[in-house]
Amino acid sequence: MFYSLKNRLIVFFVVLLFVSFGTMSYLFFTESRSIIRSYIESSAFEKMDEYGSFVNMALVQIYDVSSIVFNSSTVKNWDNTLSDPALPAGEKMLANINLSQFLTQTTNNYSIVSSVTVYRQEGLWITADNQMMNDSSFKKEAWYDRFKTRGIQWVSAHKDPIELNRSKTFDVLSLLLPIGTFEPLQSRNMMKINVSSQFFLEPLSRIHLGEKGTIFLLDGQGESVLGQHEYDSHPEAAKQMETIRNSTQQNGVIYLENEAGAKDIMVYKKLKLNNWLLVGIVPEVDLYGKLYKLRTSLLIFGSLLLVGAIIAAIWLSHGISKPLSRLASGMRYVQMGDFDGAENRIPEGEKVRNEVSYVTATFRNMVSRLRYHIKTEFELKLLKQQAEYKALLMQINPHFLFNTLELLSSLAMQHRTQDTVKVIEALGKMMRFSLKISNDLTPLEEELKYVRHYASILQIRFADRLHLSMEEEESLRQCVIPKFILQPLIENAVKYSFKEQAEAKVVVRVQREDQRLILTVADNGTGISLDLYQQLRAESLTSHFDHILKTRSEQIGLRNVLARCQLYYGNLFEFEITPGELAGTSISLSLPIQGGSLDV
Incomplete structure (x- = not known):
């Protein structure tokens, strides 16, 4: 590509213009900067002498007042x-x-x-x-x-x-x-x-070094006398105070490098009374502002000449390079996955006049066919993913239903009518919510209502042996989450908490961390093994969930929740399983906050 006619012409004109025009501009800028620097420094000393005389006069009057009061x-x-x-x-x-x-x-x-x-x-x-x-x-x-x-x-x-x-x-x-x-x-x-600080600041503000330069009045310790806070933005100047105080020179110039890597010019003058200092700091860029503008104008003029040379080169090689350039550009769009951009770079319907035109037309036809095949494959994959999600959602079998029916039977035999009615009402509300399968998502508030109905049944079943608490932030109630992701976790927490002890303690917490929703279920059960945790972590990284649909292990609820969140959120979903605050297991699901106009 470098040896094409267009590139060779461009390189020739660029080298010719850059060498001649660049050398002339460099010599002109360097000499002009030296002249302006000398003039600015002498002008700054004159202004400081005038202001120094003003400060000395004011100090004499202040000392006169102190003498009158003292005597x-x-x-x-x-x-x-x-x-x-x-x-x-x-x-x-x-x-x-x-x-x-x-x-x-x-x-x-x-x-x-x-x-x-x-x-x-x-x-x-x-x-x-x-x-x-x-x-x-x-x-x-x-x-x-x-x-x-x-x-x-x-x-x-x-x-x-x-x-x-x-x-x-x-x-x-x-x-x-x-x-x-x-x-x-x-x-x-x-x-x-x-004495009003404005008395000293007003004449000082009329002294200018360039457009952005400032003169500061400092005391013997190098601190601003007049409260000029701009001095704090020049820490490199403060480092020179010890050198200036120890110097026998009454005035001088020091060149500094600021935090941005640019150069500043520091001009100082010692006052006769009080060991005060006048320090002027001006950026070199500001000091030579007009000169830099002139250099910019020269660069713009040179750039225009360069553009003209490039246009001439492109015009000379237009007949050969243009079709090839469009073809190369189209290939770059295909490489980035932008098939529309590739087709737009190669107009349709051009006549095939030579080999280049034939290659271009063939490439455009290939791009169209490739985009069709990729689109078809993507739609099939999306339909498969949706089917897997629906299957996982339908897999949530309310195991508690059988336990609840047995509980109802036991309550009826004990003639505990009120508890029986409460269980039936809670179970009915839960089943009504479960039958709403038109949408895979639900507001967090509805999910928590479902969980509370489930918790009420558990409380009647286990009585004082179960201690279940819920903590939530009011502002998160309208967040949207997938259905049925808390109830299976609570069911597991209760089951494993009763596995080796007489009392179960479960804490459900809903909170925000930055822009993420954190759902945590902690219990006082037996805890989770490292091998099982690593197995769950490995399963969450795969995109195949057939094994979860077919498995009949005890962890079906947890695996199902993790798989559905992974399918819906993809890489945006995170989870953590750690020893909890109740010495058992703590399962935390980290979901991106969505709701209203926000979506994943």
Whole structure:
């Protein structure tokens, strides 16, 4: 096939276009990317310098506010007043009000500050606008613990309860400092200066690196100061923090490989105050977006040229290759079992003009005959399978009928009229359900009614020696299942439970697992041998059930149930026989859930 005229022409044009056009495109793309990378890096450093100056200016103002509060005589008088136990409560309240007014005035003088709050170790906090409260809940905050134990002064963007009380729902960035001493552990008082994180985020959001690049403000530990959660999606950048902090360079560029295997460009700059970092991360694909678009346009243009070459080659070889191509395509459809597709690929009624046309027409005739024979064989197999299923269904001989008639005779002789009536009514309902053979399927709810009637007869027959319980999920009642698959299992469970002991315990459970219906019958009988289990497992894998129709072994009920489920569900049916919760045998049938618009 490779040496055909069409393929040789296609290969020639592809090689010619690919070598010349591909080489030119590669050289152009590589040189352009180098120029753009240099320009973007220098532009990123300029933007970071501007934003860094803005951050330093803001930090200077915040430190100015902290200096005013730290050195204020009002704060010192307030501390002395509250520390003197001899002073009355009124003077202490007046000192609190004076401090709140001082904080209000200080906050109003600095527009970037949202609030200044003074906390006292005993649990008192005071802020602007005469807000004060004895509430020690702030001691449970993480920022308080880190400040007291580790001396961490800056708190990243977070929700402050005091700000929320003032109807300020925005996140704040906070500076924590002790009052009266420089050691957090020795201070009785501390101040918390809140600044809206939007004050820093708004100018930062106006700085763009490409279309998807982002600049992050990080603290000395490499964590986001402004709560920029996008930074969490760059774990490879966090691994570089230790290297950057130990480096003497104030700025630099690092090339990373992200989790998708693509490259990211990381640009960083160290700020003068607080050891903060500005880190910009931009995907290389985004940075060179327009260049990649240009490369895509070149590839599209080259592809169009390639398509044109292929069309020319196909046109030249059309007279010979087209019939053979359709024949080969038809063969592929036959290989996949799609006979309609094969016939559609070879139109009917074409004139036989040469050897190729003759072969094509003969192949189409062969496909039609083959499809007819396969269809006939499939219908015969389906009819046979349906007949086997009906035979298995009719094989369910209610052995309990004879026992029930004997029970009725015994009850009549004992003059137990009420029990006799109950047994007759239950038996009648069961026989009425059994005579409905127009459909092989039944709702689970009807099957369970049938089982309950059967259970009532067993209960009258064995009285207190039988303990039979049923557990079901209400949502599964409308599921559709084959008829008579629970009663034979219960009958076997009761029989084998009484085989070597005086009491029988049987549990019937109906439950859902994912999209499957699990029917379980567990007993306290003698259990099942490994050889019998393996024999049942082997029988379930075969598609011949004649031996089950002819067998007269004691396991006829179980074998019949397994065979009917295997015939109806095929590979969708699963079963498991294990030691049960009652120390006997547990038989579980796993069926696909169907009902309503769902079907197997």
